[in-house]
Amino acid sequence: xxxxxxxxxxxxxxxxxxxxxxENYPRQVMSAYSFVAPKKTAMPTLIASSxxxxxxxxxxxxxxSSPEFLQLFSGNGLLENMQPFAMCYGGHQFGHWAGxxxxxxxxxxxxxxxxxxxxxxxxxxGAGPTxxxxxxxxxxxxxSSVREFLCSEAMFHLGVATTRALSLSLTGDNVVRxxxxxxxxxxxxxxxxxRVSSSFIRFGxxxxxSSRKDLSLLTQLVDYVIERxxxxxxxxxxxxxxxxxxxxxxxTCKLVVDWMRVGFVHGVMNTDNMSIxxxxxxxGPYGWIDNFDLNWTPNTTDANGKRYRFGVQAEIAQxxxxxxxxxxxxxxxxxxPLEKALNNFSKNYQQQWQTMMAAKLGIELPVDAFTxxxxxxxxxxxxxxxxxxxxxxTDMTIFYRRLxxxxxxxxxxxxxxxxxxxNENEITADYKSVLFNWLERYSQLRxxxxxxxxxxxxxxxxxxxxxxxxxxxxxxxxxxxxKQDYTxxxxxxxxxxxxxxxxxxxxxxxxxxxxxxxxxxxxSMLSCSS
Ligand code: AMP
Ligand code: MG
Numbered sequence: 001x002x003x004x005x006x007x008x009x010x011x012x013x014x015x016x017x018x019x020x021x022x023e024n025y026p027r028q029v030m031s032a033y034s035f036v037a038p039k040k041t042a043m044p045t046l047i048a049s050s051x052x053x054x055x056x057x058x059x060x061x062x063x064x065s066s067p068e069f070l071q072l073f074s075g076n077g078l079l080e081n082m083q084p085f086a087m088c089y090g091g092h093q094f095g096h097w098a099g100x101x102x103x104x105x106x107x108x109x110x111x112x113x114x115x116x117x118x119x120x121x122x123x124x125x126g127a128g129p130t131x132x133x134x135x136x137x138x139x140x141x142x143x144s145s146v147r148e149f150l151c152s153e154a155m156f157h158l159g160v161a162t163t164r165a166l167s168l169s170l171t172g173d174n175v176v177r178x179x180x181x182x183x184x185x186x187x188x189x190x191x192x193x194x195r196v197s198s199s200f201i202r203f204g205x206x207x208x209x210s211s212r213k214d215l216s217l218l219t220q221l222v223d224y225v226i227e228r229x230x231x232x233x234x235x236x237x238x239x240x241x242x243x244x245x246x247x248x249x250x251x252t253c254k255l256v257v258d259w260m261r262v263g264f265v266h267g268v269m270n271t272d273n274m275s276i277x278x279x280x281x282x283x284g285p286y287g288w289i290d291n292f293d294l295n296w297t298p299n300t301t302d303a304n305g306k307r308y309r310f311g312v313q314a315e316i317a318q319x320x321x322x323x324x325x326x327x328x329x330x331x332x333x334x335x336x337p338l339e340k341a342l343n344n345f346s347k348n349y350q351q352q353w354q355t356m357m358a359a360k361l362g363i364e365l366p367v368d369a370f371t372x373x374x375x376x377x378x379x380x381x382x383x384x385x386x387x388x389x390x391x392x393x394t395d396m397t398i399f400y401r402r403l404x405x406x407x408x409x410x411x412x413x414x415x416x417x418x419x420x421x422x423n424e425n426e427i428t429a430d431y432k433s434v435l436f437n438w439l440e441r442y443s444q445l446r447x448x449x450x451x452x453x454x455x456x457x458x459x460x461x462x463x464x465x466x467x468x469x470x471x472x473x474x475x476x477x478x479x480x481x482x483k484q485d486y487t488x489x490x491x492x493x494x495x496x497x498x499x500x501x502x503x504x505x506x507x508x509x510x511x512x513x514x515x516x517x518x519x520x521x522x523x524s525m526l527s528c529s530s
Contacts, residue, residue: 001062007113008081015224027131028100033085038075038107039128043172046070047486050153053166053196058115073194074169075127082110086130091204091272092323101272102132126192139175143478144530145191148283154469154496155280160258162280163197179529199229203324204272210327229277242337249321249345251278256314257352263289263396265310267299271320285526288468290513291422292389292396300527314349357382359463360400362456363445388438393422395512400464404457465499466510472517
């Protein structure tokens with residue numbers, strides 16, 4: 001077997017000046033990054049890996065199962081010329097400027113050139129303290145690492161932009177966490193995930209130098225990102241900066257539309273958790289919608305204000321983009337085009353959301369749907385659907401799949417849809433009349449199309465997943481993994497590789513949340529402790 005070897009690119013570290021202090025202790029850093037070595041682990045074990053990600057970075061299956069892989073991706077061994085580093089960034093947390101944050105428990109192992117000439121950064125999450133760890137330890141526990149590994153891979157296969165996960169390893173060391181912040185700290189197994197992305201730069205990466213009036217670093221960062229990940233926009237100039245900001249707005253818009261399509265709630269949309277290339281990043285206390293509820297947030301830290309609830313993710317994304325606009329303003333020095341881009345975000349979101357809803361429902365939007373003053377039967381149908389789904393507890397994922405093969409005969413409608421309701425007692429006469437009214441309007445609009453019904457349902461099933469990483473399933477996989485049983489974790493990883501396909505052997509993973517999971521920690525709510 002050939003030894004693991006990467007073509008290193010080291011673009012970030014070669015472009016920016018490193019923090020000149022080499023010791024590893026918490027501090028304010030004025031540079032873009034600090035060199036820092038991952039902490040050696042006691043006895044690492046590889047629990048899971050992604051074949052596709054391995055392939056993408058040029059690793060064979062044999063290499064993935066080698067001891068060298070395990071040592072490298074658990075932080076124990078470096079390849080020649082690897083100079084690991086942690087990045088410096090700031091951010092707004094829950095609406096408040098938090099100053100410097102940075103990679104407190106993430107260490108970039110290497111920036112590599114992939115076999116098809118792309119670039120990827122390999123990043124270890126949970127590999128020990130860095131100058132950005134503030135008062136925390138830099139480690140990660142198994143439960144949060146399982147969640148990151150499974151969810152980022154699931155998102156990829158759902159067609160949602162995301163960072164990927166190459167591997168999940170146990171470190172063999174314990175990590176102490178107070179999971180509910182209630183004074184009951186306990187030792188939990190530590191783990192490391194190797195995440196992979198073209199860029200781990202966040203909105204907060206620009207905010208920090210801007211807040212420090214470091215125009216030189218700010219400009220350098222913007223130029224770097226444009227040249228590296230937005231090269232199609234051309235060489236940096238004021239116009240290109242604006243084109244870039246517009247594209248960041250568009251990518252972020254598309255991302256949130258996709259989250260709304262699949263029922264994903266990020267849970268901590270702080271500006272340091274917003275990827276500049278428009279990927280889902282930082283899987284923390286995220287959650288998946290079981291019963292459709294625009295007001296649901298999975299994050300217990302967010303339970304009061306519900307700032308990051310499902311239904312307002314687009315508004316929050318726009319707020320975050322506004323902070324990014326403020327940060328890059330010194331490069332553009334003109335408010336108007338930035339405001340225009342932000343206003344366009346709302347307009348684009350409205351249009352993309354409607355297009356997405358139309359696809360979910362298998363109806364066609366009229367050609368003039370987005371011209372001003374156009375009456376929109378479709379738009380009211382979408383809004384009314386949200387209200388309908390919230391009237392009684394209705395499983396979002398199952399609802400759309402059942403809708404795809406709604407019988408023509410109305411007398412079968414209710415029995416056909418019954419499986420998506422959590423509580424049959426809630427199906428009152430009032431509810432039934434609202435439901436039937438909506439279904440009648442819906443079928444009329446759907447039948448306006450001259451497409452064949454079977455083609456319509458097929459297309460619906462290509463945007464409405466059958467399988468998502470239901471919160472209780474992730475929690476069950478975690479509880480078993482904590483007992484060294486990885487079968488469920490692997491099954492979930494497998495089934496979520498084809499989330500839109502019927503996989504009858506895995507039907508149990510498409511069922512609605514069981515009652516026991518409704519109010520169980522990890523299944524319905526999560527703390528940030530990870
Ligand atoms: P988050 O919102 O979870 O992405 O984290 C916010 C900030 O806290 C980032 O700077 C993280 O790197 C840092 N952080 C989170 N958990 C830890 C940890 N266990 N050790 C060190 N830093 C952490
Ligand atoms: Mg973060």
